[in-house]
Amino acid sequence: MREGITVTDAITKNGAGRYLCPLCLNWFTDLDDLSLEHAPPASIGGRHTAVTCRDCNSRSGHTVDAELRRAETLYEFGSRSMTKPMSATAHYGDVEQRSEIIFGPEGLSIAGVAKQNHPDTAAAVTEVLQAAAGSKDWSMTLSLRTPDFRKAAIAWLRAAYLVAFATLGYLYVLLGELEPVREQIRDPDAEILSRYCLVTSSSAAERRIVSVKEPHDLASVAVLVGSRAILLPSPTAPGTYERLAALDPWPPPGERTLSGEVAAWPTRPAYALDRIALLK
Template sequence: MAQRAPESMSISMPGGAAIDAELRPDDPGEMVELTMIEPVRRRVFECCPICGDPATSEEHVPPKRIGGKKLTLTCEPCNNRLGSYVEPDLIDWVEGAISRPLLRSDAVQGPRKEKRLLVRNTPAGEFILLVDGHAHPDLAAILASGEIDLDAVLPNWGRCKLALLKHAYLAACLTYGVLEGEVADEIRRDLVSARDAKSRQDVPMSRQAMGLTVCRTYEPTTDEPAIRAVLHEPAGAVEGVLLVGRIFVSWSSTVSEELPQVDRRVSRTLQVGPPIPGTVMSVRP
C-alpha cells in the first residue's frame, strides 16, 4: 500500500455530461466543536514505549499511507508486526475501501478476486466502485453479463480502533512522556497481545480501544500528522489527538465489559447497465 487511494475524481461522459465522485459519508452525522492546541513533535525514546524493548525502528504516527510522519522510535515487532495486523483496517476505513472482494456472474465459471474496491459517491447519492490497482482480466466479461454477485469484507472495527489506540497512545507519550498507571499498563498489554497474536484474525478485542471517542471529518483541517486537540462535548471537554487533520481520537476511554461484534461482511447482487465510454479528467489524492 505505497500510493494513497484517490479521494475524488471527475469523469467526462459523452454529450458533455460529467460524473463527479468523492469519498463522503453515508450519514453526515452531527457537527462537533474541536480546538487544536499544538502539534505533536518528534521525540525519541531509548526503549519502545509500547513494550519496553530497545527502540530501533522509525515509527510513523499515524501510518505513512494516510499521511503520518516519522515521529518516534519503537521496536521492530511493535512497529511492523503490530502495524501489519491492525493498520490495514484503519487504512481501509480512512480510504473508504472494502477488501477481499469476490465477484461472480454467469459469464465466467467460479468467482474472481480483486484486492480492494474503493467506494465513492456522487452528489446525487449514487455510488461508484473503483478497483484499487489492476483489475482482473475477466472483469470486463463479468460486467458485461449485467448482473454481479459481490461478496466482500468491510474494515474490522476492533482492529481499526486498536490501530487508533496505538497511535493515540504514541502521540500522548510524545506529548507527556511514557505514560504510567493502570490504564497505561492495560493499553500496553492490549497492544502487545495484538502484536503477538497468531494471525490478524486472532487479534483479541480491547476494552480500551473500543471505548475511545473517535470523530472524523472528510475535509482535512491541517497538514500536521498529529495535533493535540480538545473536543467540546455537553458532558465536558475531551482531550486527545487530531490525526492527519481528519480523525480525532480521545486520550481517555469509556471502557465496557461487553464488547460488540466487529466482523462485517457485505453481500449484494448488483445490476449493471451497458458500458459507457468516459475519460477521467481530474483526480484528487
C-alpha cells in the same frame, strides 16, 4: 532518540544511558533494536513521530495496521475517493472473477486479475457483458472482504498513543491510567477498552491534539484525525475511562465539539510534560 535518553536519565533512576520504548517500557542499549514509527501508519499518510523498539513496530504492521488500511479503503470506496485499488470478487451471473476495483471521481473501474482467475474466466466475462449490451435489466455483484473494524480502531488507538507520547513525553505515558491502553495495543484480541473513539464535528483535513476541558464528561487527551477523536487519559483530570464508562448513552448524542488547549501535530518528540518538570 538521544533527547529521549536525556529525558529518561533525568526523570528516572533506571535509564543509565538506555532508551525506553514508549510502548513496551523495555530499556534498549543497541540502536539496531530501535526504529522510527509512523503515526498514523505510513499507508494512510502518517509521518515519523516517535522511536519504538523493532519488536513493537513490526508486531503492529502485520495485525492492526493492515486492518486499518482495509477499513480506510472501504471508507474511501463509500465516499468515492479511492486512490489505490482494493480486491473484490465480481459476479457476472454465474461467472465469478477475482478483481481489483477503484471507485473514484471518474467512476467505478473493475479489472480482472489474470493470475487469480482460471484462464477461461476473462472470455466468459466478456461473453456475459456482450450479451448484456443494450439491456436495461442487468445486474452484477461485487463482494468485498469486511475489514476487522475493532482491530482498525486499535490501530488508531496505537497511533494516538504515539502522537500523545511525542507531544507530552514520558511522564505522560508513565501515568498508571495509560497501562490499560498499552495492554490493549499489545493484545488486540482482548477486550480491555471499549470506549475511546468518537466522531466529532471537526473537518476532514484536521490533525491536532486537544487537552479536552469541555464537555467535562469527555475530559481527556483527544487526538483528532479528521472527524475521528481518539480519547486518551487526561493528565489533569483523573479517571477518564471511568467517566466514559459512566456515560449513557454511548456515544453521547448530538454534534460534539471538544474544547480545551490545542497542540499542533508533532513532527518530532516534544516531551512537553518532561520539559516542564525538568525546568522546575
